[in-house]
Amino acid sequence: MENNFRIRFAPSPTGYLHIGGVRTALFNWLLAKQKKGTFILRIEDTDEARSTDESVGAIIDGMNWLGLTWDEGPGKENPKYAPYYQMQRKELGIYQKYIDILLAEGKAYPCYCTQEEVEKMRQDATASKRPPKYNGACSCLSAEQRKEKEAQGRTAVIRFKMPQEGRVEFEDIVRGHMSFENSLLDDFVIMKANGVPTYNFACVIDDHLMEISHVVRGDDHLSNTPRQVHLFKALGWEVPVFAHLSMILGPDGARLSKRHGHTSVLEYETEGYLPEAMINYLSLLGWATEDSQNLFKLDELISKFSLERCSKSPATFDPQKLVWMNGEYVRSMAAAELVKRFFAWAEKTPTKDKIALWNRSLMEKVITLEHEKTKLLKDVYGLIDFFFSENVEYVPEAVAKVLKTPTALEVLKESATRLVSIDDFSAEALEKFARDLAIEKGLKNGQIFHPLRVSVSGRTQGPSLFHMMEVLGSQETLRRINVCIEKLTANPPLI
DSSP: OGGGOEEEEOOOSSSOOOHHHHHHHHHHHHHHHHTTOEEEEOBOOOOTTTOOHHHHHHHHHHHHHHTOOOSBBTTBOOTTTOOOBHHHHHHTTHHHHHHHHHHHTTSEEEEOOOHHHHHHHHHHHHHTTSOOOOOOTTTTOOHHHHHHHHHTTOOOEEEEOOOSSSEEEEEETTTEEEEEEGGGSOOOEEEOTTSOBOHHHHHHHHHHHTTOOEEEEEGGGGGGHHHHHHHHHHTTOOOOEEEEEOOEEOTTSSBOOGGGSOSSHHHHHHHTOOHHHHHHHHHTSSBOOTTOOOOOOHHHHHHHOOGGGBOSSOEEOOHHHHHHHHHHHHHTSOHHHHHHHHHHHHTTSTTHHHHTTSOHHHHHHHHHHSGGGOOSHHHHHHHHGGGGOSSOOOOHHHIIIIITSTTHHHHHHHHHHHHTTOSOOSHHHHHHHHHHHHHHHTOOHHHHHHHHHHHHHSSSOOSOHHHHHHHHOHHHHHHHHHHHHHHHHSSSOOO
């Protein structure tokens, strides 16, 4: 049976791929991999007013960045199930076929009520303390009455005729046994007046025709499920296995939204997050192992994931934990790999032309100096850019605090004179040189260290001073010190 495991991610392209959507995609993908099944991407674009090609592109780009590749879907069409865009399927008459079947069997009917009339029905029901739903006014119209409505210029939507007694029940892998009173469900619209199917209808038709065995989605769809179960049964089809994932909240306990951070997963790529760190973090939003493991290799994640251990309670998105986790992945990465990732990331940044000129072999040496401080790929530029700049940019505060002190210029001149004749330019030898100079001049170590640091980097913060000088090398270090001396002694001073 496992080879019949077919699961889908079916986003609506009305916006970017957000954290909740990509978490759903990930859980579906993990299950498909674990069960050696088929992961399908279906674009549910029946919301004509809001669906855009740009959103489709963003969904596909976001999934590709994270490595959530699909077995079937756009670009990977299986002729048996294609197309994978609902509006393309609508043009082929796929949905109309099943509308006609339901109409012929009396399980659906045309409804000529206006939106205003339906709203009035709901208000009246509320006032009478009844469920606020459509009252079925058009469910018993005769053929003559329908013609009369059409003669008045009224267009019809198609409604599904809901049983008014009993309950609809199904098992949910995450939430357990679910039961809904049919009397609380109204005769919902399955096709709009313009012939476009509604979400609840198109979803059921496609899930059946694409042989979807499991439907795993957010719990915001839970209220749709009883309607969809009724449709499956009305058409005589097997109902797939359902699992509804808990919602995701922000740190303040409110539903995750734009005010909590990025709305598109691609914004995390821009910020310099690693896809494997995102996958790891997203997997923990609503799921956990018995021992609360935090860090996973991908194969391990695939083998350990289970819907049964998904929580019914909302998950909390913690940006700080995501940054921490990304830092863990960055620090565990070999310098050569980190350099490769950084250059690939930089290709999409405004500074790509400048970064493209950086020496890659030097970069590997440089990046090891700040490896422990790097949490995001975007951090790399700000931490090490001065290594690759011919003209040091001096931070004004560093100039005022360090270079304008009474002893700084003399320390730099003395250092420049002596460093020329030093053969061993290792970090250890340079540190000994600086400490010996401090003793000889009767100065504190900082009075030697700080001017040297600012003269070669322009900053008071950065990697280990002497390792930084070693990586820069004797020639470049001396050049930078001498340039600093020239700027300090110019009339007027240039810094």
